[in-house]
Amino acid sequence: MPEFFNVLPPDAARALLFQHLTQVMPAETIPVQEAVGRVTAVSIPAPHHLPTFRRSTMDGYAVRAADTYGASESLPAFLQVIGEVPMGKAATVTLGSGQAAIVHTGGMIPETADAVVQVEHTQVIHQAQQFPHEIEVFRAVAVGQNVLQIGEDVRENSEVLPAAHWLRPQDLGGLLALGITDVAVTRRPRVGILATGDEVVPPTETAVPGQIRDINSYTVGGQVQQAGGLPIYGGIIPDNFAALQTAAAQMLAACDMLVMSAGSSVSVRDMTVEVVDGLGTPGVLLHGVATRPGKPTIVGAVDGKPVIGLPGNPVSAMIQFDMFGVPAIYRLQGLQTMPRRGLVWAQLTQNIASESGREDYIPARLADGEAGLLATPVFGKSNLIYTLVNADGLIKVPLNKGGLVAGDMVEVRLF
Amino acid sequence: MPEFFNVLPPDAARALLFQHLTQVMPAETIPVQEAVGRVTAVSIPAPHHLPTFRRSTMDGYAVRAADTYGASESLPAFLQVIGEVPMGKAATVTLGSGQAAIVHTGGMIPETADAVVQVEHTQVIHQAQQFPHEIEVFRAVAVGQNVLQIGEDVRENSEVLPAAHWLRPQDLGGLLALGITDVAVTRRPRVGILATGDEVVPPTETAVPGQIRDINSYTVGGQVQQAGGLPIYGGIIPDNFAALQTAAAQMLAACDMLVMSAGSSVSVRDMTVEVVDGLGTPGVLLHGVATRPGKPTIVGAVDGKPVIGLPGNPVSAMIQFDMFGVPAIYRLQGLQTMPRRGLVWAQLTQNIASESGREDYIPARLADGEAGLLATPVFGKSNLIYTLVNADGLIKVPLNKGGLVAGDMVEVRLF
Numbered sequence: 001m002p003e004f005f006n007v008l009p010p011d012a013a014r015a016l017l018f019q020h021l022t023q024v025m026p027a028e029t030i031p032v033q034e035a036v037g038r039v040t041a042v043s044i045p046a047p048h049h050l051p052t053f054r055r056s057t058m059d060g061y062a063v064r065a066a067d068t069y070g071a072s073e074s075l076p077a078f079l080q081v082i083g084e085v086p087m088g089k090a091a092t093v094t095l096g097s098g099q100a101a102i103v104h105t106g107g108m109i110p111e112t113a114d115a116v117v118q119v120e121h122t123q124v125i126h127q128a129q130q131f132p133h134e135i136e137v138f139r140a141v142a143v144g145q146n147v148l149q150i151g152e153d154v155r156e157n158s159e160v161l162p163a164a165h166w167l168r169p170q171d172l173g174g175l176l177a178l179g180i181t182d183v184a185v186t187r188r189p190r191v192g193i194l195a196t197g198d199e200v201v202p203p204t205e206t207a208v209p210g211q212i213r214d215i216n217s218y219t220v221g222g223q224v225q226q227a228g229g230l231p232i233y234g235g236i237i238p239d240n241f242a243a244l245q246t247a248a249a250q251m252l253a254a255c256d257m258l259v260m261s262a263g264s265s266v267s268v269r270d271m272t273v274e275v276v277d278g279l280g281t282p283g284v285l286l287h288g289v290a291t292r293p294g295k296p297t298i299v300g301a302v303d304g305k306p307v308i309g310l311p312g313n314p315v316s317a318m319i320q321f322d323m324f325g326v327p328a329i330y331r332l333q334g335l336q337t338m339p340r341r342g343l344v345w346a347q348l349t350q351n352i353a354s355e356s357g358r359e360d361y362i363p364a365r366l367a368d369g370e371a372g373l374l375a376t377p378v379f380g381k382s383n384l385i386y387t388l389v390n391a392d393g394l395i396k397v398p399l400n401k402g403g404l405v406a407g408d409m410v411e412v413r414l415f
Numbered sequence: 416m417p418e419f420f421n422v423l424p425p426d427a428a429r430a431l432l433f434q435h436l437t438q439v440m441p442a443e444t445i446p447v448q449e450a451v452g453r454v455t456a457v458s459i460p461a462p463h464h465l466p467t468f469r470r471s472t473m474d475g476y477a478v479r480a481a482d483t484y485g486a487s488e489s490l491p492a493f494l495q496v497i498g499e500v501p502m503g504k505a506a507t508v509t510l511g512s513g514q515a516a517i518v519h520t521g522g523m524i525p526e527t528a529d530a531v532v533q534v535e536h537t538q539v540i541h542q543a544q545q546f547p548h549e550i551e552v553f554r555a556v557a558v559g560q561n562v563l564q565i566g567e568d569v570r571e572n573s574e575v576l577p578a579a580h581w582l583r584p585q586d587l588g589g590l591l592a593l594g595i596t597d598v599a600v601t602r603r604p605r606v607g608i609l610a611t612g613d614e615v616v617p618p619t620e621t622a623v624p625g626q627i628r629d630i631n632s633y634t635v636g637g638q639v640q641q642a643g644g645l646p647i648y649g650g651i652i653p654d655n656f657a658a659l660q661t662a663a664a665q666m667l668a669a670c671d672m673l674v675m676s677a678g679s680s681v682s683v684r685d686m687t688v689e690v691v692d693g694l695g696t697p698g699v700l701l702h703g704v705a706t707r708p709g710k711p712t713i714v715g716a717v718d719g720k721p722v723i724g725l726p727g728n729p730v731s732a733m734i735q736f737d738m739f740g741v742p743a744i745y746r747l748q749g750l751q752t753m754p755r756r757g758l759v760w761a762q763l764t765q766n767i768a769s770e771s772g773r774e775d776y777i778p779a780r781l782a783d784g785e786a787g788l789l790a791t792p793v794f795g796k797s798n799l800i801y802t803l804v805n806a807d808g809l810i811k812v813p814l815n816k817g818g819l820v821a822g823d824m825v826e827v828r829l830f
Contacts, residue, residue, distance in 0.1 A: 212466065265520045
């Protein structure tokens with residue numbers, strides 16, 4: 001018999017699920033340039049300092065700072081330019097007292113120099129194409145000025161990136177700058193997706209009266225991809241306990257996570273609960289979340305793998321998968337906290353009714369108003385996928401609020 | 416000779432670039448389930464109503480609403496249940512006056528019914544496993560109540576999605592629900608990326624003193640991927656006009672957009688300007704944007720293709736590419752407005768100095784404070800990629816602001 005649990009608020013429900021997610025995907029090594037959106041499997045130390053040599057941040061002259069002290073427009077310092085450091089070459093020139101060398105932005109500073117005077121603060125006295133020639137310096141520089149020091153970007157052996165870090169384009173740059181061209185990341189979780197329902201046919205088929213096409217597999221599949229998972233489509237299973245149990249067990253064995261879009265009638269939900277409990281331990285963790293839409297969501301875990309039973313209607317399915325499935329996929333990849341969500345603040349154009357003790361998610365359309373963004377709720381039954389197609393994001397009505405009033409500033413979670 | 420233009424504010428600079436982007440990628444047809452993040456090439460009409468038949472939104476009984484009028488807990492209506500509509504089948508039962516049929520959530524409503532009474536508001540009088548049997552109805556329903564009407568989600572021939580729409584998981588669902596399993600999208604733009612600099616070596620090589628590894632190709636390449644483009648890596652070109660011109664011309668011919676990470680010294684920038692002008696008309700549109708970091712960005716267009724010359728230092732390169740390159744990639748895909756950016760509001764923990772008349776972007780780290788998010792600027796020279804690695808997003812100091820003060824609420828654009 002299905003065991004019913006209390007209806008939990010979403011945060012508590014997620015916390016309960018996370019307690020049972022004991023698996024993190026194994027590591028695989030991939031080229032850094034293909035690693036955007038992946039998650040590091042191990043902490044990565046810096047193999048050497050960055051930069052490895054002192055570099056100029058300006059076009060100008062490498063100098064000994066003390067030679068410029070007191071220099072001004074009216075009383076310039078005079079320096080003898082004895083050479084140039086070519087880009088990409090080691091600085092071999094040695095500066096004596098009162099001497100300077102031409103350096104370019106990013107170029108190496110001679111060992112005997114300790115600062116760079118930018119070219120705008122100098123003037124060549126003798127139009128010399130050859131060395132030595134003399135310049136006037138109109139501004140003093142301090143030791144270290146306009147110079148990147150060795151290890152200023154990263155120090156050798158310091159942690160470049162921690163384990164469980166979600167890789168962004170700049171992180172790729174950080175690794176490649178150190179010559180790290182392959183990176184160990186967690187494998188992308190395989191997320192098995194089953195649709196159930198005697199009324200459901202594949203999108204490729206014509207739906208006769210009484211039938212509808214399977215869309216939840218693919219909306220959820222898109223969400224899986226966005227979170228870094230690999231959707232594995234298991235097709236449509238009839239409303240039959242044995243068939244669903246067999247398909248669910250096979251899918252769970254082949255995947256790292258299982259999602260069932262479980263139909264919306266009470267009998268089908270009860271069957272899904274029984275199937276999840278039959279897959280292994282602990283099975284169903286909770287059957288009911290204090291949200292709308294999507295209250296009858298089934299959240300479970302089997303041998304450390306998340307198992308989620310979504311309501312059959314497409315709006316609830318997407319919102320609930322966003323609430324439990326997406327965080328679970330990030331968890332499987334090793335992330336303890338999810339990448340921060342895009343949010344915008346907008347002014348609400350209509351009242352929204354809600355019930356205290358329940359988190360409501362209302363699809364909303366954004367438009368640019370005179371004083372900033374406007375959010376207009378897209379009301380519609382949660383059976384209508386076009387309420388989400390016509391929306392830009394979701395307004396959350398918090399657990400403890402009885403509703404929102406036109407004119408309120410609201411947070412809209414972007415799709 | 417390079418022609419220098421005024422330094423423009425970023426919005427004006429982008430508008431100028433967009434005037435010259437006359438190409439939109441040609442269409443290609445792909446399976447809908449692979450289309451997340453792609454852009455529709457044409458407007459898509461609905462081939463039929465959705466739903467195609469009247470569906471119940473509840474488990475309960477299909478009824479003629481008039482038969483329930485006046486029903487209450489104390490004075491129930493009595494109805495005769497004459498059959499059940501199985502899921503996935505057409506409703507063949509015909510209701511006479513005072514009759515009802517069992518329906519499940521999502522199931523079809525008999526032609527002669529006009530409402531659904533949910534099961535919770537009924538009671539079976541005779542525990543009948545067979546038809547007919549009698550029920551009590553404790554609540555009246557209005558015509559249409561708990562019923563999805565034909566075409567309520569989408570009407571036949573209405574526009575399902577416009578052209579130039581950025582596809583999200585729910586849009587896939589909207590298409591598949593109508594049996595649209597292939598979609599015409601704009602081809603992913605090929606973005607040619609060249610690094611220049613005598614000091615630059617590939618990340619796979621050991622950098623000897625004076626040399627640095629190429630990272631801009633790959634940070635920008637990651638940004639290209641995130642915007643839906645295909646990075647084409649052209650490698651490292653020496654600081655030599657003829658070499659750069661040849662490589663740039665070849666890359667532009669093979670691609671839909673060209674990006675050059677142009678080194679940071681004035682002479683290299685001048686050379687890049689000349690190369691861009693030599694590629695075709697109009698060539699360089701502006702050389703200088705009123706931002707920091709990244710003022711010396713080169714923005715151009717050749718035969719409708721965007722050409723961007725980035726500053727050589729990695730922080731400026733990424734921020735400037737985000738400002739011009741990313742919107743250009745979306746433009747090439749046909750989008751008139753970019754997908755909305757993720758933003759969060761946070762309280763600034765330190766003062767930030769700026770200059771009026773310039774847009775500043777300061778990398779910032781986010782942390783959860785007691786009263787909400789806190790944003791701490793990551794100060795650092797724009798040569799240091801780790802200022803971005805250690806940041807979660809960018810704080811924008813608007814053009815007309817002289818700076819920001821600790822305690823201010825600031826908008827942080829998430830990476």
